[in-house]
Amino acid sequence: MKKTISYLLVMGMAVLSLAGCGKKIDSGSTVLSTQDTTNDSSSVTIKAVIKDLSADDEVSVKFLEAVSSGVSKELGREVHIELAPISDGTYSESMSLLLQSGEIPDLMYFQGGDYQFAITQGILEDLNPYVNNSTNIKALMQPFNNQRLANYPYLLWLSPDRIKVPVVRQDWFDAAKSSKALLDNPSTENYKAFFKELKENNNLKAAFTVPGDISELDTVFNVAFGVKSTWIKEGDKYVYAKVSNAEKEKLAFYADLYKEGLLDNEWLTKKWDTKESAFYNGEVGVVSGTQGSVINIYNNKMVTQNGENAKLVILPPAKGAAQGYTPGDVSKESRGWAISKYSDHKDVAFAVLEYMAGKEGQLLDKLGYEGEEYKIENNEIVLTDKISEWWPRFHESIANFDAPISSKTPYFSEAALKSLEMVNTYSSFDNAFVIPDEYATNWDASQALYIEFAADVISGNRSIDEFDQFVTDWNALGGAEITEYANTILK
Structure with missing residues (x-):
């Protein structure tokens, strides 16, 4: 029976990229752009920076040839996408070095480090006019995309929002007597009871683990404790959530989880790979993963290793002062195309993005090639084993992705689709804003202070009674000045 994916999202995830070199400019110079005209049929080369793709890699070359061919047919002119390598190191650092050298690609993917080039140096184009005149991209834009583009019009990233959700094995969840109470009323007390039973029933090292920071725990519990946004009201003033009374109560709860062995005692040294292996190997019961594609990977790996009964259940956010997963930051995209x-x-650079958001482009981007990642049987798309090695290079969103994929080989597992649905139900927008440059150094120092204090409290090295002193220290590091600024811009 034909299974059609056509899923409307309000919140949703991401990964990927483009890399290369373009026009060389002198620092401080002003260059007026010569835009393509609609009747221009001359050949054009789009120089692009593509993360994770290489001119020496056959798969990368084949993919970009297919994209170039599709865009060429769409525009009626020959278009080539040219890859150029960037230096070794972290991607954002390598991008920064490239741009500072004066080599500016036509089309580029950022994964951090974009702010100085968009605001300080002003070399990134405002994308609002292009998106407003688009067809395919506009159809994929979700409310959080629209908000981010309005606030920061230099990056475009069409993906489910990077909201994480907690998951547990179905067989373990069904065996726990406390699971029904958890679904009926996911209070912090019922979560704690579920964690205890989960650990005892399955002889686990811990109920929950995280990879070195508490953000994946926060997605479950923050809102329940009243940490509903980055800045929250106390009286008639906004205060930073991490120095609020609500944060104090939450950290005390986390310390109890740690003390009782429900939070992994090795959480501070866990990495992404050790977190995931502990989950698959049955050492811990619950982890959080990004909705959509990451949950799909988690589910498929868990089933492969432990059988169909171990497919994943998406757990709800805890309920207390309010209920919801981590609010989505709409101050700007954290990554994306520029x-x-x-x-x-x-216009041609944007046409590449527009083509990849259309029906033909999405099919290539998400499913690869007929005869390799999929085959056609009885007018349905049947995915092959090679699909596990494929990922979207441009747009991860599955909004309006309407492909006749066979129910025998679904694009997303039930768990992945449920994660998207749950985030849609329990989503909200954050009130975070981009920290101005003049506050950036103090802001970084205050964040480091919080991370250290929270880790010490949770691990039992400091008492929660020291919270007031932590707040004093935080304000002295520049937090008071940043809070004053926040109250001038938040309504």
Whole structure:
């Protein structure tokens, strides 16, 4: 029976990229762009920076040739996407070095480090006019995308929001007597009772683990304790949530989980790989993962290793002062596509993004090639084993992805689809804003202070009674000044 994916999202995830070199400019120079005209049929090369793709890699070359061919047919002119390597190191650092050298690609993917080029140096194009005149991209835009583009019009990233949800094995969940109470009323007390039973029933090292920081625990419990946004009201003033009374209560709860062995005692040294292996190997019962594609990976790996009964259940956010997963930050996209303000081919660069958001482009981006990642049987798409090695290079969103995929080989597992649905139900927007440059150093120092204090309290090295002193220290590091600024811009 034909299974059609056509899923409307309000919140949703991501990963990927583009890399290369373009027009060279002198620092401080002003270059007026020569835009493509609609009747121009000349050949054009779009120079792009593509993370994780290489001109020396056959898969990368084949993919970009297919994209170039599709865009060429769409525009009626020959378009080539040219990859150029960037230096070794972290991606954001390598991008920064490239741009600071004066080599500005037409089309580029950022994964951090974009702010100085968009705001300080002003080399990134405002994408609002392009999106407003688009068809395919506009159809994929979700409310959080629209908010981010309005606040910061230099990055476009069409993906489910990077909200994490907690998951547990179905067989372990069904065997726990406390699971029904948890679903009926996911209070912090009922979560704690569920964690205890889960650990005891399955002889676990811990009920929950995280990879070195508490953000994956926060997605379950923050809102329940009243930490509903980055800045919360106490009286008639906004205060930073991490120095609020609600945060104090939450950290005390986490310390109890740690003391009782429900939170992994090795959480501070856990990495992504050791967190995931502990989950698959049955050492811990619950982890959090990004809705959509990451949950799909977690589910498929768990089933492969432990059988169909071990498929994943998506757990609800805890309920207390309010209920919800981590609010989505709409101050800006944390990653995404940008176009050079200096490019002579801005319209063509955007046309690449527009094509990949259309039906033909999405099929290539999400499913790869017929005869390799999928085959056609009885007018349905049947995915092959090679699909596990494929990922979307441009747009991860499955909004309006309407492909006749066979129910025998679904694109997303039930758990992945449920995670998208749950985030849609329990989603909200955060009130975070981009910290201005003049506060950035103090802000980084105050964040480091919080991370250290929270880790010490949770691990039992400091008492929660020291919270007031922590707040005093935080304010002295510049927190008071940043809080004063926050109260001038938050309504």
